[in-house]
Every structure is written in structure tokens, then in C-alpha cells.
Amino acid sequence: MARPRSTLVSVEDTPFYHCTSRCVRKSWLTGVDKYTGQSYEHRRDWVESRLLELASVFAIDVSAYAVMSNHLHLVLRVDIFEANSWTDREVVEHWHQLFKGTDITQKFTKGEVIESVEVSSLKHSIAQYRGRLSDISWFMRALNEPIARMANKEDNCTGRFWEGRFKSQALLGEAAVLACMAYVDLNPVRAKMADNLEQSDHTSIQLRIKSALNGEQPSTLLPFVGNERKDMPKGLMFSAKDYLQLVDDTGRVIRNDKRGAISATSLKVLQRLNIPQANWIKLTSGFSRLFKGPVGTLEELDAYCEHLERKRRQGAANCRRWLDSA
Incomplete structure (x- = not known):
């Protein structure tokens, strides 16, 4: 039975959440239908444009996204302080x-x-x-409903476009956040829709790479701000260059037809996260399969469940195996 969204969100424990929306019956309603040959690729641009527009309106930051042929992945950060x-x-x-x-x-x-x-x-x-402007449910509603109306109008039909309820899971620490971001950014490479990150259309990693070529970061995405320091700005506490290197290295490893290895720079990031290389590859290859609920170390999971008065620690075994096994 689905849980009320209020029992899944605890900004006291984490502002980061992984959200997924799927087209009804997993149909290729934003890609190329394998059975009819009909192309709906232009709808991926609809989703991406709307998503980045909402990032400037809501007190919710987009950390990562991938608009696929029949589903959408997001990593969002709720900013209660900005809203207040x-x-x-x-x-x-x-x-x-x-x-x-x-x-x-x-x-x-x-x-x-x-x-x-x-x-x-x-x-x-x-x-x-x-x-509402700091509420993930309202963010997803403002994203999905206009896309559904546009698609139905284009198809001259009525009915659902997305599955009735988007899925969300709490990301309880920086290891979970970075692993989930990399998992999301690598979606097209894993699915062999793209040969490399630069060709991964409608993803945050492509947007970050384009900006990095000009020595910048995308204004529409949550930025990387480096190591923790005094007067810390809002953002992800890693180097943008290190993250791009880590995701590129990881993509080369998980593609069976490409040779690759984790570089010394990326290994330092994994050491900071306290994640062995083998665990990292597993996390970024199958994050959604490994975790159906909140993701973090057992200590982080315990605190999250306590605050929400949840007796059962969903996914504790995999959290221990992949994030507490160093």
C-alpha cells in the first residue's frame, strides 16, 4: 500500500529526494514507439524546458535529471530556508x-x-x-500536468499520460546523494541511448558539461561549491570538475563495450564518501533496483525512521551492504 507523501519527507533529516515519474503502462510516450515507429522525442524537450522553468519558481533546486523515453528521473533539493x-x-x-x-x-x-x-x-x-512552493508534490504536479495536457492535445485523446503517483525516496547523506545523481546522469549511457555523456540529451550531466566548457556552471541547476568552509554558499560540497570526472569514469566502466577505469581523482572522491569502487559501480548501475525506500547509512536510516515514527527500516539490508560495508 502506498504511503502518504508526508510520511516520506523529513527535511530535518535531508533536503534531497530522488523522484521518478513513468508513462502509463511504461509506453514510449516521450520517445520512439518500438511498435508503431511513431516518434515523440520532441516531448522530452517539453519536459526538460518545463523542469528548468520550475526550478526558478519553486524553492526547490534540481540537482540532477534525465528525461528518458518512457520515464523521468529527478534529484531534488527542498530549500525551506529560501521559501521562508x-x-x-x-x-x-x-x-x-x-x-x-x-x-x-x-x-x-x-x-x-x-x-x-x-x-x-x-x-x-x-x-x-x-x-506549496517548497513542496515536492506540488513541484511534480506543476511539471507533469501541463505535459500530459499538451501530449493529449497533440494525440487528440484523453486519459492518463503519467502513472497516477510519482515515486520518491529520501537520500539521507552525501554518499547517497552523489550515487543517485550519478545513477540518474548515466541513464542514457547505461541504456545505450548515448555513447558518452556529451551525447546524453535531456540530462543534467550534458547541461553541466556544456557550461563547464565555458568555465561556468548551469544557473538552472544546484551548483557544486567545493569543500565546506566559512560562509558556505548553497550547493553540493564537491568540485564540479571532480564530479564530471567521476561520472565519466563510471560510465566507461559500466559500458561493457568500452574500456575504462576509475581514475586517481575519482578514487579520492570515493574514499571521501567511504564507498569501495565495486560498491560504487553497483550503486550507479542499479540504484532504483537496490533501494525502494530511503537511502543512507544505517545511522542515517535510524534517525530518519525515528523522526517519522516508522517502526520498519525499509531497505536496511541493502543500505548496510552497499553504504556501510567499507
């Missing part, structure tokens, strides 16, 4: 980029006089919007 730092006007302006709001919120953004009897309703709406 917005002024009331900023909250409403963000919300109105996606939704109409109410007559009162429209008056508020236009600077019109708010009657005393409307103040309570306005405050309620602002509080509601602030919560």
Missing part, C-alpha cells in the same frame, strides 16, 4: 508565474488597496502558497 526568506509579495509573485491565484492575491500584486475583510484571506493564501 521570501517576502509576502515575493511568494505571491512566484505563485502567479504558474497559477492564477485569487482575486485578492491579484489585487495585492497590483498594489491595489486590500480591504480589512480581505486581509485574513490574503494571509491564508500567502501561507498556503509559501508551503
